[in-house]
Amino acid sequence: MARIQPFHVMDLLARARRLEAMGRSIIHMEIGEPDFATPRPVVEAAQRALDEENIHYTPAAGLQTLRSAIAAFYRRQFDLEIDPQRILVTPGSSGALQLVLNVLVDPGERVLMADPGYPCNRHFVILAGGEPVGIPVGAESGYQMTPGHVQQNWARKSRAVMLASPSNPTGTLVPEESLRAIHAFVREQKGALIVDEIYQNLVYDRSPVTSLSLGDDLFVISSFSKYFGMTGWRLGWVVAPEAYVEALDRLAQNIFLSAPTLSQHAALAAFDARTRQILEARRTEFQARRDYLLPALRELGFGIPVEPEGAFYLYADCSAFGMPSGELTGRLLEESGVAVTPGHDFGHNAADRYLRFAYTTSMENLKEGVARIRRLLTPS
Amino acid sequence: MARIQPFHVMDLLARARRLEAMGRSIIHMEIGEPDFATPRPVVEAAQRALDEENIHYTPAAGLQTLRSAIAAFYRRQFDLEIDPQRILVTPGSSGALQLVLNVLVDPGERVLMADPGYPCNRHFVILAGGEPVGIPVGAESGYQMTPGHVQQNWARKSRAVMLASPSNPTGTLVPEESLRAIHAFVREQKGALIVDEIYQNLVYDRSPVTSLSLGDDLFVISSFSKYFGMTGWRLGWVVAPEAYVEALDRLAQNIFLSAPTLSQHAALAAFDARTRQILEARRTEFQARRDYLLPALRELGFGIPVEPEGAFYLYADCSAFGMPSGELTGRLLEESGVAVTPGHDFGHNAADRYLRFAYTTSMENLKEGVARIRRLLTPS
Numbered sequence: 001m002a003r004i005q006p007f008h009v010m011d012l013l014a015r016a017r018r019l020e021a022m023g024r025s026i027i028h029m030e031i032g033e034p035d036f037a038t039p040r041p042v043v044e045a046a047q048r049a050l051d052e053e054n055i056h057y058t059p060a061a062g063l064q065t066l067r068s069a070i071a072a073f074y075r076r077q078f079d080l081e082i083d084p085q086r087i088l089v090t091p092g093s094s095g096a097l098q099l100v101l102n103v104l105v106d107p108g109e110r111v112l113m114a115d116p117g118y119p120c121n122r123h124f125v126i127l128a129g130g131e132p133v134g135i136p137v138g139a140e141s142g143y144q145m146t147p148g149h150v151q152q153n154w155a156r157k158s159r160a161v162m163l164a165s166p167s168n169p170t171g172t173l174v175p176e177e178s179l180r181a182i183h184a185f186v187r188e189q190k191g192a193l194i195v196d197e198i199y200q201n202l203v204y205d206r207s208p209v210t211s212l213s214l215g216d217d218l219f220v221i222s223s224f225s226k227y228f229g230m231t232g233w234r235l236g237w238v239v240a241p242e243a244y245v246e247a248l249d250r251l252a253q254n255i256f257l258s259a260p261t262l263s264q265h266a267a268l269a270a271f272d273a274r275t276r277q278i279l280e281a282r283r284t285e286f287q288a289r290r291d292y293l294l295p296a297l298r299e300l301g302f303g304i305p306v307e308p309e310g311a312f313y314l315y316a317d318c319s320a321f322g323m324p325s326g327e328l329t330g331r332l333l334e335e336s337g338v339a340v341t342p343g344h345d346f347g348h349n350a351a352d353r354y355l356r357f358a359y360t361t362s363m364e365n366l367k368e369g370v371a372r373i374r375r376l377l378t379p380s
Numbered sequence: 381m382a383r384i385q386p387f388h389v390m391d392l393l394a395r396a397r398r399l400e401a402m403g404r405s406i407i408h409m410e411i412g413e414p415d416f417a418t419p420r421p422v423v424e425a426a427q428r429a430l431d432e433e434n435i436h437y438t439p440a441a442g443l444q445t446l447r448s449a450i451a452a453f454y455r456r457q458f459d460l461e462i463d464p465q466r467i468l469v470t471p472g473s474s475g476a477l478q479l480v481l482n483v484l485v486d487p488g489e490r491v492l493m494a495d496p497g498y499p500c501n502r503h504f505v506i507l508a509g510g511e512p513v514g515i516p517v518g519a520e521s522g523y524q525m526t527p528g529h530v531q532q533n534w535a536r537k538s539r540a541v542m543l544a545s546p547s548n549p550t551g552t553l554v555p556e557e558s559l560r561a562i563h564a565f566v567r568e569q570k571g572a573l574i575v576d577e578i579y580q581n582l583v584y585d586r587s588p589v590t591s592l593s594l595g596d597d598l599f600v601i602s603s604f605s606k607y608f609g610m611t612g613w614r615l616g617w618v619v620a621p622e623a624y625v626e627a628l629d630r631l632a633q634n635i636f637l638s639a640p641t642l643s644q645h646a647a648l649a650a651f652d653a654r655t656r657q658i659l660e661a662r663r664t665e666f667q668a669r670r671d672y673l674l675p676a677l678r679e680l681g682f683g684i685p686v687e688p689e690g691a692f693y694l695y696a697d698c699s700a701f702g703m704p705s706g707e708l709t710g711r712l713l714e715e716s717g718v719a720v721t722p723g724h725d726f727g728h729n730a731a732d733r734y735l736r737f738a739y740t741t742s743m744e745n746l747k748e749g750v751a752r753i754r755r756l757l758t759p760s
Contacts, residue, residue, distance in 0.1 A: 001483055006630045037434035046642070050426055054417040055612040091471050091614065094637055102507060103381055107487075123634045127482060129509055232435040232641030234471065234614075250386045254503045257474055260640040261612030262426070 003126050007119065009341045012329060016339045027369040029357045030339040032168065033231050034312070039278045041269045042230060049265035056261065060252040061245075062089025062237070063264045070237055073271045078210050086216070086239055088248055091259045093198050093223035093236030097124050098255070100219050100238055101160075103247045104192050105130035109159035114145050116315065116346035116354065118168045118196070130159065136349035139305040143170035143315065147181035154189055161186050164196035165211070166203060169346045169356040170315040171290075171308025176209065183214045198223035198236070201279070203310040204287040217241045224263075226311075227279060228270045233263035286312050289359040289366055296370045297357065300377060314357040315343075321377055324352040336372040383506050387499065389721045392709060396719045407749035409737045410719040412548060413611050414692070419658045421649045422610060429645035436641065440632040441625075442469025442617070443644045450617055453651045458590050466596070466619055468628055471639045473578050473603035473616030477504050478635070480599050480618055481540075483627045484572050485510035489539035494525050495727035496695065496734065498548045498576065502727075510539065516729035519685040523550035523695065527561035534569060541566050544576035545591070546583060549726045549736040550695040551670075551688025556589065563594045578603035578616070581659070583690040584667040597621045604643075606691075607659060608650045613643035666692050669739040669746055676750045677737065680757060694737040695723075701757055704732040716752040 009030050016026045037043075049055075061067065067084040074080045090096040097120065105111060107129035113121050115134030125132040135149045150161055161182060165174040174182075179195075186193045195211040197220050212220050223236035240248055252258075269275055294314060298304055303317030318328050329342040343354030359366060389410050396406045417423075429435075441447065447464040454460045470476040477500065485491060487509035493501055495514030505512040515529045530541055541562060545554040554562075559575075566573045575591040577600050592600050603616035620628055632638075649655055674694060678684055683697030698708050709722040723734030739746060 001627050001631070004627075004631055004634060007633060010633065033437055043430055043435075047427065047430055050423055050430070053612075055423075055610070057413055057611050091640075092637060094635060098635060107509070120634045127507075127635070129487070230435070231437050232638070234636075234638070234640045247381050247384075250384055251381070253387060253390065254384060254500045255474060255478060255507070256614075257472060258612070258614070260471075260614045260643060262642060263640060 045269035046266035058258045096238035113162040115349040142172045160192040166199040166310025171311040193218040199311040201227040235263045425649035426646035472614045476618035493542040495729040522552045540572040546579040546690025551691040573598040579691040581607040615643045
């Protein structure tokens with residue numbers, strides 16, 4: 001447990017709440033959760049299920065109808081045939097990550113991942129008894145691991161490589177040729193490739209892709225939380241190689257019993273044309289926010305050398321302001337009423353130099369936030 | 381993963397479904413889930429939340445209102461003051477067990493538990509890197525560990541004792557004096573006591589109790605699934621010693637983010653007087669079922685030497701029928717259309733001799749089930 005670190009943002013959030021309770025206005029740019037409500041058709045599907053269902057346990061791997069609906073989603077959007085039996089519905093993508101890492105990793109085995117990255121990944125590997133290996137990545141590789149990184153760091157006891165595309169906290173994607181080369185290398189080493197695609201459909205200026213196009217021997221983690229706007233419903237999924245499905249299912253039976261039933265019925269409406277229309281309008285809104293915030297932050301002096309193409313995050317170098325990011329986030333909160341997340345929540349690599357801005361708040365709030373930051377950092 | 385065993389009942393259930401698909405009638409007495417729907421006031425609370433809330437993440441430890449409602453439940457029913465901050469809301473009691481065992485158990489440490497017992501407990505200890513120690517218990521101790529068992533088996537590297545009262549699969553309770561002595565011994569050894577109270581309010585001919593009455597230095601696991609009829613909602617809780625709350629919360633932030641939001645809003649209605657009335661009527665129905673099934677099975681020749689006082693299970697010795705329980709469950713299913721769970725799902729101790737009957741089906745079905753078993757086992 002000593003190795004499971006708290007999120008620094010939680011302290012920050014608690015301080016923000018105290019300030020708000022004292023009447024201070026706080027602009028929230030720290031939260032990795034869309035500000036939009038669950039789409040209406042999804043809510044209506046939940047209402048129908050509440051009227052009709054008894055809300056009992058489902059099979060551990062999820063409702064068969066939902067597994068088929070997810071398969072249909074891959075068919076429709078990516079022209080891919082995925083056997084629904086390879087799809088397991090989980091309590092959030094957290095549940096999917098936990099299943100996959102517990103099934104793959106034996107004590108002492110290494111899992112390679114980018115630093116900065118989603119901090120829970122490191123913790124899931126530790127809880128499975130494994131050794132997370134954070135590979136420092138920077139602007140020169142778009143904050144993603146390259147095939148070179150993987151080859152140089154693959155060693156005895158290496159078991160898996162985790163990629164996230166788009167990435168939290170950087171919003172950057174793994175280039176297709178890079179993904180292809182990493183996949184081929186890991187396959188050759190008889191390792192496993194795990195790709196986090198929970199922000200898959202939140203990409204701008206380009207079409208969404210899935211690494212499942214590369215083959216059926218990798219693990220893809222996905223979620224109803226981010227693009228589909230269903231955070232509090234706690235529902236995600238994993239697409240696994242066929243040989244692992246039995247073990248994943250066995251583990252899910254033991255540690256979860258099943259994902260929330262009502263959420264599963266609601267999610268059946270997540271792929272509807274009507275829902276899709278709502279979600280695409282939101283994607284356009286996220287893009288507009290990024291297109292405003294990115295140049296605004298650069299103009300203030302933040303370093304964002306690689307244009308983030310997805311998710312709803314900007315990972316910004318703050319070294320121009322002459323103080324560590326932990327101190328800057330504190331001052332931004334206390335003096336300007338702007339909450340952002342310090343780099344320390346995403347790893348060790350140059351964490352002192354980076355902040356994460358989440359554009360999960362209205363354009364109006366973003367503009368007010370930028371104005372406040374300007375007053376703090378560029379005193380007249 | 382090799383040590384995470386599948387549930388035998390899952391195979392049995394799949395076979396039962398195949399038989400049903402072929403038109404055979406199956407009486408289900410294998411399922412550890414109430415046959416009643418979620419109580420109406422709880423469903424209505426969910427409907428209101430769907431109309432009013434945006435279903436975002438909650439704090440990792442749960443809605444403050446729900447933590448307070450659980451504290452109020454302990455105050456009202458047991459006259460106990462529990463600080464709501466010591467209560468963490470979890471995705472099912474599975475989530476609570478996982479948090480507690482991961483926080484308590486370091487690699488190689490031992491956790492003592494009764495065999496037979498709830499099989500996932502063993503698996504949670506293994507996943508935490510610990511060593512589950514199953515203590516064979518039989519009718520002579522009411523299928524529960526005694527203080528003597530605990531003392532004899534407490535050794536170097538022993539970290540915790542897990543009790544369940546009422547127990548799954550035996551329906552028996554830990555006597556109060558025994559609980560008191562085990563608590564005192566474990567405290568003296570600076571170990572931890574974990575008590576599973578997920579069937580707490582499903583007791584017959586006696587009043588429910590809570591081991592929290594013994595002090596504030598033990599872990600109590602509870603659930604909205606069984607008594608409260610909310611299985612598919614995936615919601616439970618843990619009451620923890622204050623010193624462990626921070627670590628549990630930190631782990632919950634990492635592995636769950638939060639329990640399902642809508643379920644938490646719904647559960648606020650679980651303690652209402654109107655809900656309570658519904659649940660108590662169901663408890664009376666469960667008691668009537670037990671009072672029918674217990675003598676009926678004894679009359680057929682099953683050995684149930686200790687009267688189960690709680691939960692909705694009868695753990696029955698089938699050695700009179702001259703075949704291992706695995707074979708008997710197979711024949712009961714194939715030849716009689718009655719599904720029950722073999723002892724192997726609950727441990728190693730005399731598992732060949734025992735079956736678990738769940739009275740989670742109507743009185744009419746129970747009677748039909750008994751008639752079918754009679755025809756198989758006592759041919760005229």
